[in-house]
Amino acid sequence: MSGQGPENGLAFEKGTPRYLQVAQHLQKQIDGGSYPVGTLLPPEADLAESLAVSRHTVRQAIAQLRDRGVLSARKGVGTRVESREDDWRARFGANSRGGLFDFARTTELHFETRSTVEARGALAVDMGVRPGRKFHYLAGPRYYAGDEKPFCVNEVYLDPRLRDVVDGIDVLRVALFTLVENKTGERVKEIQQEVRAIYLPDFVAHHLDREPGALGMRMTRRYIGSGSRLLEYAVQYYPGDTFSYQTTLSST
Amino acid sequence: MSGQGPENGLAFEKGTPRYLQVAQHLQKQIDGGSYPVGTLLPPEADLAESLAVSRHTVRQAIAQLRDRGVLSARKGVGTRVESREDDWRARFGANSRGGLFDFARTTELHFETRSTVEARGALAVDMGVRPGRKFHYLAGPRYYAGDEKPFCVNEVYLDPRLRDVVDGIDVLRVALFTLVENKTGERVKEIQQEVRAIYLPDFVAHHLDREPGALGMRMTRRYIGSGSRLLEYAVQYYPGDTFSYQTTLSST
DNA sequence: TATCCGCATAAGTACGAACATACTAAGAGG
DNA sequence: CCTCTTAGTATGTTCGTACTTATGCGGATA
Numbered sequence: 370m371s372g373q374g375p376e377n378g379l380a381f382e383k384g385t386p387r388y389l390q391v392a393q394h395l396q397k398q399i400d401g402g403s404y405p406v407g408t409l410l411p412p413e414a415d416l417a418e419s420l421a422v423s424r425h426t427v428r429q430a431i432a433q434l435r436d437r438g439v440l441s442a443r444k445g446v447g448t449r450v451e452s453r454e455d456d457w458r459a460r461f462g463a464n465s466r467g468g469l470f471d472f473a474r475t476t477e478l479h480f481e482t483r484s485t486v487e488a489r490g491a492l493a494v495d496m497g498v499r500p501g502r503k504f505h506y507l508a509g510p511r512y513y514a515g516d517e518k519p520f521c522v523n524e525v526y527l528d529p530r531l532r533d534v535v536d537g538i539d540v541l542r543v544a545l546f547t548l549v550e551n552k553t554g555e556r557v558k559e560i561q562q563e564v565r566a567i568y569l570p571d572f573v574a575h576h577l578d579r580e581p582g583a584l585g586m587r588m589t590r591r592y593i594g595s596g597s598r599l600l601e602y603a604v605q606y607y608p609g610d611t612f613s614y615q616t617t618l619s620s621t
Numbered sequence: 622m623s624g625q626g627p628e629n630g631l632a633f634e635k636g637t638p639r640y641l642q643v644a645q646h647l648q649k650q651i652d653g654g655s656y657p658v659g660t661l662l663p664p665e666a667d668l669a670e671s672l673a674v675s676r677h678t679v680r681q682a683i684a685q686l687r688d689r690g691v692l693s694a695r696k697g698v699g700t701r702v703e704s705r706e707d708d709w710r711a712r713f714g715a716n717s718r719g720g721l722f723d724f725a726r727t728t729e730l731h732f733e734t735r736s737t738v739e740a741r742g743a744l745a746v747d748m749g750v751r752p753g754r755k756f757h758y759l760a761g762p763r764y765y766a767g768d769e770k771p772f773c774v775n776e777v778y779l780d781p782r783l784r785d786v787v788d789g790i791d792v793l794r795v796a797l798f799t800l801v802e803n804k805t806g807e808r809v810k811e812i813q814q815e816v817r818a819i820y821l822p823d824f825v826a827h828h829l830d831r832e833p834g835a836l837g838m839r840m841t842r843r844y845i846g847s848g849s850r851l852l853e854y855a856v857q858y859y860p861g862d863t864f865s866y867q868t869t870l871s872s873t
Numbered sequence: 874t875a876t877c878c879g880c881a882t883a884a885g886t887a888c889g890a891a892c893a894t895a896c897t898a899a900g901a902g903g
Numbered sequence: 904c905c906t907c908t909t910a911g912t913a914t915g916t917t918c919g920t921a922c923t924t925a926t927g928c929g930g931a932t933a
Contacts, residue, residue, distance in 0.1 A: 386886060412913055423888050428914090436688075444914045445896030451746075470693060562868045566818035566838045566861035584836075586818045609818035614866070616814040638916060664883055675918050680884085696884045697926030877932075886923070893916070901908075 379420055387422055388429035389475070389514065394420070395430060396516075399439065400453050409447035410440070433475070469560070473544035478523050480539055481509040485529070496526065496602045497591060504602070505532045510576045511605070514542075520611075522573045526602040546592050549600055557600065561591040564614050573606040584609030639674055640681035646672070647682060651691065651702055661699035662692065730775050730793040733761040738778070748778065748854045749843060756854070757784045762828045763857070772863075774825045778854040798844045801852055809852065811845040816866050825858040836861030 379394055381387055398404050410416065413431070417424040431448060434440040442448040486506045493500040504526040510519030525545060527535065534548045535541075546557050569577070569585035579585070586609055592601040633639055650656050662668065665683070669676040683700060686692040694700040738758045745752040756778040762771030777797060779787065786804045787797070798809050821829065821837035831837070838861055844853040 388886075409913095414913080425889085426887060429886085442914060443896080444894065445912070447913060471688070563865050564816055564867075565865035566836050568836065584818050584820065613815050613817035615816075616868070640916075666883080677919085678917060681916085683884095694884060695926080696924065697882070699883065875933085878930090879928105880930100881928085882926080884923100884925085886921100888921080889919085891916100891918080893914100895912100895914080897910105897912080899908105899910085901906100903904100903906080 379422075385514070388426045389433070391420060391422060391426060391430035392433040393514070393516075395434060396439065396513075399450055404450050406450050406453060409449055412447065470544050470547065474542065475514060476542075477512045477514055478541040479509045479512065479519075480507045480535070480541065483507050486526070488526070495589060496599060498599055503529055505529050505535075507535060518578060519576055520607070522576045522606045524604040524606075526604075528598075528600050531600065545603070546601055549592070557592050557594060558597075559593040561593065563589045566609065567606075569606065569608070577606070577608050579608050579610075586612050586614070588614070640678045641685070643668075643672060643674060643678060643682035644685040647686060648691065656702050658702050658704060660702055662702065664699065728763050728765055728773075728794075730763045731761045731771075732759045732787070732791055732793070735759050737781070740778070747841060748851060750851055755781055757781050757787075759787060770830060771828055772859070774828045774858040776856040780850075780852050783852065797855070798853055801844070809844050809846060813843040813845065815841045818861065819858070821858065821860070829858070829860050831860050838864055838866070840866070 379390060381390060395404075395410075399406075404410055410431075411419075413424050413427045417427045420427070431440055431442065435442065439450070439452055440448050441451050484506050486504055488496050488498055488502050488504060489500050493502070505528070506524070506526055508522070508524045511521040511523045512519050525535075527545075527549075531549050535545070546560075550557060565587055567585050567587045568582045569579055571581045573579075573585065574581040574583060577585075586607045588605045588607070590601075590603045590605075591599055592603070594600045633642060647656070647662070651658075656662055662683075663671070665676050665679045669679045672679070683692055683694065687694065691702070691704055692700050693703050736758050738756055739752075740748050740750055740754050740756060741752050745754070757780070758776070758778055760774070760776040763773040763775045764771045777787075779797075779801075783801055783804070786800045787793075798812075802809060817839055819837050819839045820834045821831055823833045825837065826833040826835060829837075838859045840857045840859070842853075842855045842857075843851055844855070846852040
């Protein structure tokens, strides 16, 4: 087509950074099959032109998809599509406070369930608290910003004193523990993470579009405050076929 | 201004990108205590000026340290020093049956299989190398010292040049990559870990005394040398019912 | 005294331009 | 036919610049 008209340039909405919109756009193209797995993306310069953004913006978008494991790039060759969203999505690698912060910033947690629960049995053991202690409980799916389907199901157990930091919040786009820190002034001293293999519980499987009992992973985090007190306990369920937990240990 | 001279700007070496040199410089300053944990780094603009690089380069350097967890940034405030990374080897935190898992000395790896293999297909992808590259392959069960039954099955893919470091070794009681470092002088720059849920393959299930197809976890590690070259690739299989991977993120 | 507003600050986003480097493929030469 | 060289391509690095947005501080106001 001749058309120089409106182009296929994106219609940018305000509020969301352009590079994220470009990343989402590319993700959709990949999911839709426009860029099949194993093929090379158009050169950055071409993408920049066709989307009417700078190459720098395209590179930021590609960087996003790269550390999700969707793309890989090689100098002098091109940018290769490694996987699709529903295929190999979440390479999770938040292994620092800041990492969790960034992770929360690029995802959305939708609270669907709220209640007050009492920690008993195995749960109390996992949480590392005395049985009988009460917690404010929230749960719901977590999405990559702009996506249709969630990639993770999240449960949160919050100290009842901190309940008001989430009251009235339906969609969370920041790390919960920063809210806790801000409201209380108390700083999270330590975060204890644990990853283990599981069979997906029913309600999780339903959200993630998997069979109940399918392979999955469960990541739990204990957020410890100044006084060695458990401020928050979070559980995340991931599908086992698309999720892996990654860490990089680098020596100086 | 007095000094147009050498400044305290870095003496850049060629070959390494500047932003990496800046990152290393900042890391050293942090480890050395010039920027204590909990304090704010100078503004990016100041750093850029004093190091005689562009702000963009400083940002790239900071980005590096951010996803290592060393730094965290907040708009309008500054960049905070979160931790120092001198003892990254101590951050191996794997746990089995409640006991702490210590790589180096408390376990024994018994090599039962040796061969030379060619990385192809999914293996090449996982290893992050081009298909066709040859590796020296070793495999066997790993025992807690004195135990009857292994708790883990281990596979190792070694750069053929490094083959002689394991020739003649039947039982390994130290981390293999330290042998590599000692023999070659080349130091491991980076270790990339990945944990995922799996169904146990037959030969693993047999060793671990589980049913084939039972819940398990697979941990892979890529040991990267100076030249971004893959020196060693290791795979460990654990039973899912007794194994979990743990990390602690402490802020101060 | 307490609250609100606005300014300064610092990271985040976005554009443009140029050069460096790794890789591929085509062509020249043996 | 094989090897070496060379030109082209695409990502990587680096500079410059400008604007946006979140935050915090301090002064003015109620």
